[in-house]
Amino acid sequence: MTVKELIVRLQALPNQDALVIFASGNANEWLVVTGIIERGISRSPANPDFVVPGNDPGVEII
Numbered sequence: 001m002t003v004k005e006l007i008v009r010l011q012a013l014p015n016q017d018a019l020v021i022f023a024s025g026n027a028n029e030w031l032v033v034t035g036i037i038e039r040g041i042s043r044s045p046a047n048p049d050f051v052v053p054g055n056d057p058g059v060e061i062i
Contacts (some may be wrong), residue, residue: 007059010036035062 001009010020010033022031042054051058 003061007036007061010061033061036060037062 013020016035020033022033023029037060039058039060040053040055041051041058042056044050044052
């Protein structure tokens with residue numbers, strides 16, 4: 001699953017108050033998602049692997 005597919009599925013949940021938990025085959029690796037927030041972002045000039053507030057559309061997975 002891509003991040004884009006994950007976001008589409010999270011946005012489509014009928015209960016937007018749902019708690020979503022992802023786990024890998026290793027019991028010590030968990031991702032708990034409590035929601036998503038649409039944000040304006042842009043690439044960081046100091047490090048292109050990071051984003052900072054900006055005007056491009058983005059989604060924060062929380």
